[in-house]
Amino acid sequence: MTAVVDSAKLARFEQAVLTHFDAAYNLARWLTRNSDDADDVVQEACLRAFTFFDSFQGGEDGRAWLLSIVRNTCYTWLRKKNAWESAMEFDENLHTPLADSVDAESVQMRRADSEMVKQGIEKLPPEYREVLILREMEGLSYKEIAGIIRLPIGTVMSRLSRARQRLYDLLTAPVGRESLK
Amino acid sequence: MSCQETKTFIDAYLDGELDLVRGIELERHLTDCSACAALHEMRRTVQREVRNGPLRFRTPAELRNRVRAALVAQDRDQRVGLACPYGRSGLPKWCGTGVPRIETVHGGMEFWIVSDLNTDELTQFAKLFVTPPSQ
Numbered sequence: 001m002t003a004v005v006d007s008a009k010l011a012r013f014e015q016a017v018l019t020h021f022d023a024a025y026n027l028a029r030w031l032t033r034n035s036d037d038a039d040d041v042v043q044e045a046c047l048r049a050f051t052f053f054d055s056f057q058g059g060e061d062g063r064a065w066l067l068s069i070v071r072n073t074c075y076t077w078l079r080k081k082n083a084w085e086s087a088m089e090f091d092e093n094l095h096t097p098l099a100d101s102v103d104a105e106s107v108q109m110r111r112a113d114s115e116m117v118k119q120g121i122e123k124l125p126p127e128y129r130e131v132l133i134l135r136e137m138e139g140l141s142y143k144e145i146a147g148i149i150r151l152p153i154g155t156v157m158s159r160l161s162r163a164r165q166r167l168y169d170l171l172t173a174p175v176g177r178e179s180l181k
Numbered sequence: 182m183s184c185q186e187t188k189t190f191i192d193a194y195l196d197g198e199l200d201l202v203r204g205i206e207l208e209r210h211l212t213d214c215s216a217c218a219a220l221h222e223m224r225r226t227v228q229r230e231v232r233n234g235p236l237r238f239r240t241p242a243e244l245r246n247r248v249r250a251a252l253v254a255q256d257r258d259q260r261v262g263l264a265c266p267y268g269r270s271g272l273p274k275w276c277g278t279g280v281p282r283i284e285t286v287h288g289g290m291e292f293w294i295v296s297d298l299n300t301d302e303l304t305q306f307a308k309l310f311v312t313p314p315s316q
Binding site for chain 2: 007009010013018021022025026029030035038039042043046047050051114117118121132135136137141142157160161164165167168171
């Protein structure tokens with residue numbers, strides 16, 4: 001009726017997947033912007049991953065597999081709480097950065113303190129935030145990110161571009177700096 | 182390479198995702214175009230701030246322990262569930278965290294399940310417990 005489950009499965013799961021627990025928590029924490037929600041999301045995602053671990057192929061990247069489940073769990077969890085900006089409401093044009101170009105003088109961005117950068121990232125739409133986290137903090141390739149968010153590589157590239165431009169605008173524009181506080 | 186193409190590919194270049202030929206063309210453009218060079222510097226600054234800042238959230242130790250305990254419990258329950266279709270609560274394991282109840286509808290008895298079962302689990306439950314109506 002059901003595949004036999006034994007503790008050997010748990011041992012394999014820990015080795016292949018749970019070694020990426022920190023990456024899972026970091027992504028959940030950034031997407032939920034709340035430590036309690038992140039805790040619950042990570043626990044639910046790990047239990048879900050364990051349930052479906054039989055479908056995990058040995059050659060697969062355990063980190064990308066787990067992060068994909070964490071991301072999906074975050075969406076589901078936050079939609080239940082009505083805390084997510086719906087993906088349907090996400091409009092690439094609407095969320096396009098204020099300025100598409102930059103003059104040489106404004107390049108001299110003051111070194112922002114990390115708290116300001118953190119607040120800036122939190123203000124990004126989740127669709128931008130997730131690609132930024134996966135690329136800059138987890139060091140994933142465009143192909144790996146595309147696999148996790150299930151979108152073409154070109155979309156990953158354009159979202160990263162817009163995420164960086166928008167973050168720059170938030171960190172440098174006088175109005176944006178005020179709004180970060 | 183044009184300014185528009187440079188804007189399109191500048192992030193892929195920064196991330197080491199651009200092919201060699203276009204990478205060389207882009208670098209050549211940057212030496213000739215101050216506006217695109219400024220854009221490149223700006224994006225690189227943002228990348229550095231996010232990548233090098235202490236922005237990773239530290240995993241709480243208690244969460245790690247909590248998840249580990251939940252996994253052990255789930256592993257054990259799955260194995261126990263193979264021998265007995267009823268969980269320790271006395272309810273069928275397929276009822277998940279929901280509450281089964283019996284209600285009278287139109288004079289007959291109907292068994293209602295309020296649960297968080299997914300489609301596969303509901304199908305499994307139906308095969309085991311629901312008798313198809315006689316012809």
